[in-house]
Amino acid sequence: MTDIERVGVVGCGLMGAGIAEVCARAGLPVTVVERDAEAARAGRLRIDRSLDRAAARGRLTAEGRAAAAGLITVTDQLEALHDRDLVVEAVAEDERLKTDVFTRLDSVLTDGHALLATNTSSIPVIRLAAATGRPEHVVGVHFFNPVPVLTLVELVPSLLTSADTLTRAETFVTGRLGKEVVRTRDRAGFVVNALLVPYLLAAIRMVEAGSASAEDIDRGMVLGCAHPLGPLALTDLIGLDTTRAIAESLYAEFREPLYAPPPLLSRMVEAGLLGRKSGRGFHTYPARPRNETAVPAERS
Numbered sequence: 001m002t003d004i005e006r007v008g009v010v011g012c013g014l015m016g017a018g019i020a021e022v023c024a025r026a027g028l029p030v031t032v033v034e035r036d037a038e039a040a041r042a043g044r045l046r047i048d049r050s051l052d053r054a055a056a057r058g059r060l061t062a063e064g065r066a067a068a069a070g071l072i073t074v075t076d077q078l079e080a081l082h083d084r085d086l087v088v089e090a091v092a093e094d095e096r097l098k099t100d101v102f103t104r105l106d107s108v109l110t111d112g113h114a115l116l117a118t119n120t121s122s123i124p125v126i127r128l129a130a131a132t133g134r135p136e137h138v139v140g141v142h143f144f145n146p147v148p149v150l151t152l153v154e155l156v157p158s159l160l161t162s163a164d165t166l167t168r169a170e171t172f173v174t175g176r177l178g179k180e181v182v183r184t185r186d187r188a189g190f191v192v193n194a195l196l197v198p199y200l201l202a203a204i205r206m207v208e209a210g211s212a213s214a215e216d217i218d219r220g221m222v223l224g225c226a227h228p229l230g231p232l233a234l235t236d237l238i239g240l241d242t243t244r245a246i247a248e249s250l251y252a253e254f255r256e257p258l259y260a261p262p263p264l265l266s267r268m269v270e271a272g273l274l275g276r277k278s279g280r281g282f283h284t285y286p287a288r289p290r291n292e293t294a295v296p297a298e299r300s
């Protein structure tokens, strides 16, 4: 079994909140760190609402909901992670921001054997590992959105990740969290995003070219290919800012035009049209309390 008993998460947005939730639902105490007190409050609300939703849908008993909520602490103090066996970094897809978090985590974690994981979608893991004095303990552990629903985790060793770190990370995500693992090499976008993101960008280029409406492009893929969401609704779910950041990493690594972010995507990010999280992207979503992910309009 796994030696990981105390988990830390940095960032309590869409992914950090989901990762904290699945760890707590597996019975693990989780400390989540946000940027400041207000963001910590918003993160706590995000986790609590997701637990409420799971309880309302009958996927969690009232006792299970209370137990999971009781295992989670959200704070704005990175030092609170000093005693963790594993920390998963889930801040925004920005290499400088992540590098800074890894440098700080390296000095905060007292246990020399603690695992440092990144949930990055696309940034090569070695660049984050190199910001620490313990690259052998740094590994990519890439969850999928929504974390409580999707079972895949991509496991990404860098050239300096030790075999022991990889085994401990895999044992944790499969044995403790009940997820399925795909191992991938440390290349921008790993496996899934290297395939998925060019498809999302192609749909955005179709909107830009006026080939069809966003609604019809999505309907085409939902009705014609049985995808749960069309590409533009999926881009709204991921976040347009995150999608653009992933495209930029892929383009920087491979220089393939199919990875280049289309101008429409960049203009929408610059306009603050980030998808569900801002209430409007390629589709619109009803207003929700501040910092909470909106639900699609058709379900309101």
Ligand SMILES: CC(=O)CC(=O)SCCNC(=O)CCNC(=O)[C@H](O)C(C)(C)COP(=O)(O)OP(=O)(O)OC[C@H]1O[C@@H](n2cnc3c(N)ncnc32)[C@H](O)[C@@H]1OP(=O)(O)O
Residues within 6 Å of the ligand: 050, 053, 057, 059, 120, 121, 143, 144, 145, 146, 147, 148, 149, 150, 192, 193, 196, 228, 229, 234, 238
């Ligand atoms: C960018 C990256 O680096 C990598 C990525 O993650 S790429 C993105 C990958 N994700 C996808 O491709 C998502 C594909 N879409 C889906 O899986 C589904 O559309 C969806 C789960 C998002 C919504 O499913 P749906 O059937 O349209 O709606 P809905 O009926 O509300 O949800 C289905 C189930 O998921 C649950 N669910 C939906 N969203 C959820 C969330 N955010 N948190 C927790 N549970 C959620 C619902 O409660 C429901 O569960 P029950 O059946 O037990 O009631």
Ligand SMILES: NC(=O)C1=CN([C@@H]2O[C@H](COP(=O)(O)OP(=O)(O)OC[C@H]3O[C@@H](n4cnc5c(N)ncnc54)[C@H](OP(=O)(O)O)[C@@H]3O)[C@@H](O)[C@H]2O)C=CC1
Residues within 6 Å of the ligand: 010, 011, 012, 013, 014, 015, 016, 033, 034, 035, 039, 090, 091, 092, 093, 094, 097, 101, 119, 120, 121, 122, 142, 143, 144, 145, 237, 238, 239, 242
């Ligand atoms: N969205 C998706 O579908 C998926 C995303 N990912 C990856 O997960 C990571 C997080 O993405 P996602 O959750 O969508 O992004 P979000 O923007 O929803 O969340 C990022 C969170 O990190 C917080 N944050 C920023 N800087 C710090 C800091 N220094 N310390 C603590 N918290 C900080 C942000 O706070 P504030 O808002 O105050 O800046 C925000 O709450 C990214 O690397 C992304 O690529 C992986 C799989 C799927």
